[in-house]
Amino acid sequence: MRKLFRFKSIYTKFTLLFLFVWWFLNSITFAVVAMFMRRTTFYDMTKVLPGQFQEFRELHSKMNIVFLISVVIGSGIILLAVKSIVKPIQKLSGASKEVASGNFDIQMKVESQDEIGRLTEDFNLMVTELRNIEHLRTDFVSNVSHEFRTPITSIRGYAKLIKNRDLSKDKHDEYADIIISESDRLSQLSSNLLKLSSLDSKAIPSQRTLFSLDEEIRKVILLLEPEWSRKELDLDVDLDDMNITGDRHLLYEVWLNLIQNAVKFTDKGGKMSVTLKRENGRVIFKTLNKGPSFNNEELKRIFERFYKGDTSHSSEGSGLGLAIARKIIETHNGTIKADSRDGFVTFTVELEE
Numbered sequence: 001m002r003k004l005f006r007f008k009s010i011y012t013k014f015t016l017l018f019l020f021v022w023w024f025l026n027s028i029t030f031a032v033v034a035m036f037m038r039r040t041t042f043y044d045m046t047k048v049l050p051g052q053f054q055e056f057r058e059l060h061s062k063m064n065i066v067f068l069i070s071v072v073i074g075s076g077i078i079l080l081a082v083k084s085i086v087k088p089i090q091k092l093s094g095a096s097k098e099v100a101s102g103n104f105d106i107q108m109k110v111e112s113q114d115e116i117g118r119l120t121e122d123f124n125l126m127v128t129e130l131r132n133i134e135h136l137r138t139d140f141v142s143n144v145s146h147e148f149r150t151p152i153t154s155i156r157g158y159a160k161l162i163k164n165r166d167l168s169k170d171k172h173d174e175y176a177d178i179i180i181s182e183s184d185r186l187s188q189l190s191s192n193l194l195k196l197s198s199l200d201s202k203a204i205p206s207q208r209t210l211f212s213l214d215e216e217i218r219k220v221i222l223l224l225e226p227e228w229s230r231k232e233l234d235l236d237v238d239l240d241d242m243n244i245t246g247d248r249h250l251l252y253e254v255w256l257n258l259i260q261n262a263v264k265f266t267d268k269g270g271k272m273s274v275t276l277k278r279e280n281g282r283v284i285f286k287t288l289n290k291g292p293s294f295n296n297e298e299l300k301r302i303f304e305r306f307y308k309g310d311t312s313h314s315s316e317g318s319g320l321g322l323a324i325a326r327k328i329i330e331t332h333n334g335t336i337k338a339d340s341r342d343g344f345v346t347f348t349v350e351l352e353e
Contacts, residue, residue, distance in 0.1 A: 088116050092123055104131035148189065151182035158182075193320070211248045213283065214239040214276055220255045221274065228263045228272070236273040244283055244353055250328045254336075255285070257321040258347050262289040265345065278353065285349040294340040302338050 091108065098106050104127055108120045158175040161167065167175075217239055228235055259274060266272050272289040294302065303326045329336045334351040 085116070088112075088120065092120065095123065095127075099127055099130065104134055148186065151185050151189075154182045155179050155186075189320070207247050207249065208245055209248060210243055210245050213242055213244050213251075213285075216248065216252055217255050217259075217274065217276060217285070220252070220259050223256070224260055224263055227260070231263065231266065231268045231270075233263065233266055233269070234271045236271070237275075238273070239276040240278055242276070242278055242283060242353065244351060246332050246351070247328075251332070254325045254328050254349065257325045258285075258287045258349070261321065262287040262291075262345075262347070265289060265291040267291060281353055283349075283351040283353050285351075286346060288344055288346045290344055292345070293343060294338065294345065299338055299340060303336070 088111065095106050095108055106127060107124050110117050110120045110124070158178050162172060162175050162179075218237075221235075221237060262272050262274075266289040270290045273287070275284075275286045275288075277284045277286075303322050326336050329349055329351070332351055334349060336347065336349045339346045339348070
């Protein structure tokens with residue numbers, strides 16, 4: 001029996017297995033009928049009349065013919081049945097080779113609701129996910145290349161200018177400051193990419209503790225005080241006292257990113273608010289600022305990596321902050337969303353208390 005399953009073709013395995021079972025059952029049936037007939041008076045020659053013996057021989061011949069016909073027909077049906085079973089598997093095998101070669105546009109037609117049909121659905125789902133991942137990877141590589149190329153080009157250009165011995169001290173200091181600024185930008189971009197990669201792979205160890213959330217948000221607001229004071233913003237802060245369990249350091253990145261973005265995108269002298277409330281056992285954090293609005297397409301993509309909705313501020317960030325914030329919130333089983341209406345932009349974070 002083990003030799004039967006050494007064939008590489010599943011079609012051969014199924015066919016031989018079904019034929020073996022079919023022939024075995026038919027042979028058992030024929031043997032039982034023959035044994036039963038031997039016990040009848042037809043085999044007692046002293047009692048069998050010549051006509052009856054001839055009738056028995058004809059019956060025996062007919063049984064042999066029926067058995068052979070049954071075997072032939074049954075074998076044919078088995079071959080067709082096995083072929084119909086194996087055919088979708090062969091198609092999946094061919095489609096898998098296409099996917100392995102890099103073709104993620106292939107989709108299989110689901111023709112049944114059995115295990116093969118569910119396998120086909122799972123295959124289509126896998127290909128769809130692989131296609132999405134490939135698009136993300138292509139966009140990611142393109143965006144990373146662009147984000148690194150810009151500051152590197154600036155650093156290289158201004159470094160060449162500094163080599164000019166006739167350059168004035170003011171110009172020299174200006175170009176040196178630009179090089180330092182672009183270097184910091186590269187460093188921050190590298191740090192954000194590493195952090196995002198670690199969050200994706202869950203390589204950052206969880207350090208969940210009980211801490212005062214409102215106190216953490218106040219620290220962020222005080223840290224950014226020079227920025228919102230310089231822009232003379234009308235800042236409204238309303239924070240309820242509450243403690244939550246979570247990774248304080250990671251969540252600090254979220255509050256810093258959201259409040260800093262609100263300050264950055266609010267016009268000078270504009271209005272901005274930061275609130276922290278408790279609603280139905282959930283922690284609700286919101287930033288609201290009057291500034292550039294987002295359309296529906298921008299709202300859908302605002303948490304994508306490297307996406308920058310407002311091109312007027314494109315040089316001020318890498319487009320990774322909101323992607324990192326969403327990833328951190330997701331690791332805390334929370335949600336983050338953006339809304340834009342009537343000239344106001346709102347970011348809302350919900351967490352379990």
